[in-house]
Amino acid sequence: ETGVTQTPRHLVMGMTNKKSLKCEQHLGHNAMYWYKQSAKKPLELMFVYSLEERVENNSVPSRFSPECPNSSHLFLHLHTLQPEDSALYLCASSQGLAGVGHVNEQFFGPGTRLTVL
Amino acid sequence: AQSVTQLDSHVSVSEGTPVLLRCNYSSSYSPSLFWYVQHPNKGLQLLLKYTSAATLVKGINGFEAEFKKSETSFHLTKPSAHMSDAAEYFCGFNTNAGKSTFGDGTTLTVKP
Numbered sequence: 001e002t003g004v005t006q007t008p009r010h011l012v013m014g015m016t017n018k019k020s021l022k023c024e025q026h027l028g029h030n031a032m033y034w035y036k037q038s039a040k041k042p043l044e045l046m047f048v049y050s051l052e053e054r055v056e057n058n059s060v061p062s063r064f065s066p067e068c069p070n071s072s073h074l075f076l077h078l079h080t081l082q083p084e085d086s087a088l089y090l091c092a093s094s095q096g097l098a099g100v101g102h103v104n105e106q107f108f109g110p111g112t113r114l115t116v117l
Numbered sequence: 118a119q120s121v122t123q124l125d126s127h128v129s130v131s132e133g134t135p136v137l138l139r140c141n142y143s144s145s146y147s148p149s150l151f152w153y154v155q156h157p158n159k160g161l162q163l164l165l166k167y168t169s170a171a172t173l174v175k176g177i178n179g180f181e182a183e184f185k186k187s188e189t190s191f192h193l194t195k196p197s198a199h200m201s202d203a204a205e206y207f208c209g210f211n212t213n214a215g216k217s218t219f220g221d222g223t224t225l226t227v228k229p
Contacts, residue, residue, distance in 0.1 A: 042222070
């Protein structure tokens with residue numbers, strides 16, 4: 001496997017279910033990200049991890065719980081979701097964090113298409 | 118507040134004709150701007166980035182963008198569109214701590 005992989009690619013769940021999204025990067029990067037991409041809305045940054053520590057939590061509801069056990073893996077644990085949480089969830093990684101004056105390229109996975117019934 | 122605005126939600130061009138995707142930004146300082154492309158059922162891929170080294174930035178697949186401070190613009194261009202360029206394009210910028218903000222996206226359609 002190369003690049004950034006995400007599993008599953010598609011997920012349908014009820015509002016009372018608990019599920020997890022998995023992201024794995026094979027690039028040796030030290031920063032990882034979760035984004036939410038909804039129809040008709042801009043890409044929303046959810047969480048940022050650098051060296052396995054969370055550095056950004058963008059006012060995301062607690063029903064989304066991230067976990068970064070090591071620099072290669074990132075999880076998004078889901079519980080008691082709402083229908084409006086249906087979206088494409090994208091994972092990305094980069095070598096170092098982006099900042100003013102430098103754009104560290106983010107490499108994105110193909111996403112998990114989540115449908116909440 | 119910093120923001121980006123992609124002026125067109127949809128752009129349609131014929132194959133072989135020029136492409137122009139427009140992006141304006143609002144920032145109190147010189148921003149770190151970028152363009153990403155997203156093909157159907159794929160993640161985003163970086164096309165090019167501006168970090169104040171040169172105002173004309175060349176990217177992959179023949180795309181380029183020019184940073185114009187006087188117009189607060191960072192428009193994406195390509196001299197000749199190819200069918201494979203049909204995709205969603207996102208302009209955006211970075212702030213500190215790894216925070217990237219993306220525009221609403223522009224869907225590019227290329228007609229044969």
